[in-house]
Amino acid sequence: MGVVHGEQMVLNIGPQHPSTHGVLRLKVKTDGEIISEITPVIGYLHRCFEKHCENMTYDQVIPYTDRCDYLAAMANNFGYVVAVEELMELKVPEKVDYIRVIMAEFQRIASHLLALGVYGLDIGAFTPFLFMLRDRERILDMFEMTCGARLLYNYMWVGGVSHDLPKGFVETAFQFLDYFEPQIEEYNNLLTYNKIFIERTADIGVLPPEVAISYGVSGPNLRASGVKWDLRKNAPYSIYDKFDFDVCIGDGGQGSLGDCWDRYYVRMLEVKESVKILRQALAQIPKDGDVHQAIPKKIRPPKGSIYSRTETPRGDLGFYIESDGSPIPTRVKMRSPAFTALAVLGELSEGWMMSDVISILGSLDIVLGEIDR
Amino acid sequence: MTVDLLFSWLSSLTSTIEDSSILLLVAIIIPCVALFLVMAVNAIVMVYVERKVAAFMQDRVGPMGQGVGLHAGKWGLLQTVADALKLLTKEDIIPEKADKFLFILAPFVIFIGAFIAIVAVPFGETVIVADFNIGIFYILAMGSLGVIGIIIAGWSSNNKWSLYGGMRSAAQIVSYEIPAGLSIIVIIMLTGTLSMQGIIEYQSGGMGNWIIFANPFAFIAFLIYFISVIAETNRTPFDIPEAESELVGGFHTEYSGMRWSFFFLSEYANMLVVCAVAAAGFLGGWHSPIPGYFDSNGWGIFWMLSKIVFLIFIMMWFRWTFPRLRVDQLMNVCWKVFLPISLINIFGVGVWTLIFG
Numbered sequence: 080m081g082v083v084h085g086e087q088m089v090l091n092i093g094p095q096h097p098s099t100h101g102v103l104r105l106k107v108k109t110d111g112e113i114i115s116e117i118t119p120v121i122g123y124l125h126r127c128f129e130k131h132c133e134n135m136t137y138d139q140v141i142p143y144t145d146r147c148d149y150l151a152a153m154a155n156n157f158g159y160v161v162a163v164e165e166l167m168e169l170k171v172p173e174k175v176d177y178i179r180v181i182m183a184e185f186q187r188i189a190s191h192l193l194a195l196g197v198y199g200l201d202i203g204a205f206t207p208f209l210f211m212l213r214d215r216e217r218i219l220d221m222f223e224m225t226c227g228a229r230l231l232y233n234y235m236w237v238g239g240v241s242h243d244l245p246k247g248f249v250e251t252a253f254q255f256l257d258y259f260e261p262q263i264e265e266y267n268n269l270l271t272y273n274k275i276f277i278e279r280t281a282d283i284g285v286l287p288p289e290v291a292i293s294y295g296v297s298g299p300n301l302r303a304s305g306v307k308w309d310l311r312k313n314a315p316y317s318i319y320d321k322f323d324f325d326v327c328i329g330d331g332g333q334g335s336l337g338d339c340w341d342r343y344y345v346r347m348l349e350v351k352e353s354v355k356i357l358r359q360a361l362a363q364i365p366k367d368g369d370v371h372q373a374i375p376k377k378i379r380p381p382k383g384s385i386y387s388r389t390e391t392p393r394g395d396l397g398f399y400i401e402s403d404g405s406p407i408p409t410r411v412k413m414r415s416p417a418f419t420a421l422a423v424l425g426e427l428s429e430g431w432m433m434s435d436v437i438s439i440l441g442s443l444d445i446v447l448g449e450i451d452r
Numbered sequence: 453m454t455v456d457l458l459f460s461w462l463s464s465l466t467s468t469i470e471d472s473s474i475l476l477l478v479a480i481i482i483p484c485v486a487l488f489l490v491m492a493v494n495a496i497v498m499v500y501v502e503r504k505v506a507a508f509m510q511d512r513v514g515p516m517g518q519g520v521g522l523h524a525g526k527w528g529l530l531q532t533v534a535d536a537l538k539l540l541t542k543e544d545i546i547p548e549k550a551d552k553f554l555f556i557l558a559p560f561v562i563f564i565g566a567f568i569a570i571v572a573v574p575f576g577e578t579v580i581v582a583d584f585n586i587g588i589f590y591i592l593a594m595g596s597l598g599v600i601g602i603i604i605a606g607w608s609s610n611n612k613w614s615l616y617g618g619m620r621s622a623a624q625i626v627s628y629e630i631p632a633g634l635s636i637i638v639i640i641m642l643t644g645t646l647s648m649q650g651i652i653e654y655q656s657g658g659m660g661n662w663i664i665f666a667n668p669f670a671f672i673a674f675l676i677y678f679i680s681v682i683a684e685t686n687r688t689p690f691d692i693p694e695a696e697s698e699l700v701g702g703f704h705t706e707y708s709g710m711r712w713s714f715f716f717l718s719e720y721a722n723m724l725v726v727c728a729v730a731a732a733g734f735l736g737g738w739h740s741p742i743p744g745y746f747d748s749n750g751w752g753i754f755w756m757l758s759k760i761v762f763l764i765f766i767m768m769w770f771r772w773t774f775p776r777l778r779v780d781q782l783m784n785v786c787w788k789v790f791l792p793i794s795l796i797n798i799f800g801v802g803v804w805t806l807i808f809g
Contacts, residue, residue: 096700112616112780199775202776203691203774204776205772206510209511209512213511269773275689275774278777433699434692437698
């Protein structure tokens with residue numbers, strides 16, 4: 080049977096579209112429902128993050144990192160302060176390290192819950208989205224309890240954190256984890272193993288490991304292709320080497336390795352691993368200690384440069400910081416994991432249908448704030 | 453039937469009026485207005501119920517009011533009324549590049565399709581506007597008028613998303629008519645009549661006589677019919693013509709205000725019609741489940757409505773549970789699964805009737 084080629088139509092998906100996860104524009108060449116070419120057009124959310132950083136002191140940069148990946152602001156704070164501390168060769172108290180890991184892992188759960196829920200929404204299931212947001216809300220409540228903010232925290236400072244954990248935080252956190260763990264089963268019953276959901280995601284948008292590596296894809300998207308790479312294990316920063324957890328990889332459970340379902344399911348598994356880390360960290364955290372103790376009065380890193388990487392919910396977040404010894408950085412460069420994930424979209428979607436493009440884009444879990452910066 | 457009854461009743465009342473054509477006109481207009489009210493009330497109630505059902509399934513409270521007056525009433529009962537008022541007062545936007553005539557025409561075509569289908573829907577032993585001898589066939593035919601309106605809407609908007617939605621729904625609705633129609637044939641084979649009242653009469657005498665329990669093939673026919681009509685009414689998991697996350701709004705992307713609400717009105721009216729056909733054709737219509745138990749005329753309306761509401765609730769349950777199928781998967785289900793099963797079904801019912809009936 081020969082393939083009939085009709086007239087091609089150029090379709091703009093976005094910048095205002097329900098499923099582009101922000102202000103992303105996709106220039107799509109279609110032949111009926113079939114996509115022949117797809118070009119992401121980015122820059123609608125560009126806020127000159129890197130240029131701004133060249134005119135601000137080191138601690139003033141932190142609120143800007145919040146606004147890059149606004150769904151995982153804690154993780155972005157974490158990445159930046161770890162880089163500056165490494166440049167200054169600053170050692171933070173143990174308690175600060177524990178608090179940071181706890182916050183980063185809660186943030187990972189919150190971010191993955193949103194990613195999974197919105198993915199359900201992209202596929203057309205509305206209820207799982209609200210179930211997951213309901214549970215994410217409780218994490219945000221805990222963040223609010225700690226630092227007063229629910230989305231953009233400015234919580235981690237160079238050398239410490241802005242507030243100590245409030246009274247009763249550890250108990251609240253344990254209560255949440257006890258409540259949350261059975262919920263994962265509910266999500267699985269409702270969405271993960273739904274026949275229609277599997278039909279829509281399995282075998283679609285297959286990302287082979289070689290392609291993923293050559294594009295620099297990282298995080299859950301890379302692990303879903305079967306590559307066991309997690310900076311928390313492979314290049315431990317902070318105190319991640321103290322905890323016992325697994326790096327989850329995709330296994331092509333419902334289709335082939337590296338399909339949309341794998342990318343979805345790896346996130347679900349990672350949520351479970353984060354719960355594991357949290358249980359250990361919450362049990363081990365030192366009772367007393369001053370979280371402001373190591374915060375330097377003036378942040379003047381020595382002349383030099385540093386490239387430091389951390390594992391955010393979206394993958395390897397790199398910060399390149401160059402210092403000339405003044406209180407203002409000469410250059411801050413951010414290597415964003417969502418950017419590389421979006422770059423691979425064109426490769427994945429060619430030849431698929433309109434609906435599949437939405438499901439592939441959703442499975443990559445991009446945040447435009449981080450792509451455009 | 454009702455028009456004739458109404459006409460004779462009116463002429464007996466007013467013996468002074470000589471010209472009977474005026475009376476005939478009145479006798480026609482009264483049921484029309486009544487049906488329109490049924491549709492409007494149905495939409496208002498169903499939107500409210502849909503929101504409450506969704507809220508119940510999603511651990512929310514749904515529309516809530518703080519009191520009476522302008523605060524959407526107690527339990528948000530006036531929410532849809534307020535929404536309808538809002539839609540009425542909204543600016544009516546017609547895109548500059550749209551085909552204006554067709555753009556204005558489309559909502560009415562869809563609306564009329566749903567409206568004239570209700571004419572043959574029986575709500576009680578005597579509560580039916582017109583009991584045609586081809587009633588069920590008529591409803592099927594009129595139910596598919598709506599797709600023309602959807603295509604017109606998709607085409608005339610001059611918007612790529614609308615066009616996608618229109619094309620998708622054309623393929624979808626036309627395809628799903630076939631398994632739905634073939635399932636209806638099972639009813640016709642068993643009852644030997646096309647009249648809605650005749651079909652319901654056949655099922656008198658309790659649940660055991662309902663067609664859904666008549667034989668296993670009829671049960672399968674009911675399932676196929678019900679799933680097919682969900683596709684025909686564009687509801688999740690078959691809501692690809694208006695798939696929000698893909699096509700923005702599908703065929704009604706460019707519509708706003710009252711024109712948009714006509715699509716909504718028709719969607720809920722269509723749900724009412726297809727569920728009424730399912731209730732009348734498979735679930736005994738206005739008959740009580742137990743013979744002699746609240747089986748008088750007035751209760752007939754209650755039984756019919758509760759069966760319809762139950763089926764509509766299942767449709768809502770589907771909508772808030774399932775993801776959406778892709779357009780080619782949808783076609784696969786229709787042509788490769790439902791169509792063969794429906795054909796086997798017809799054969800099976802024939803054999804069953806020969807052996808047991």
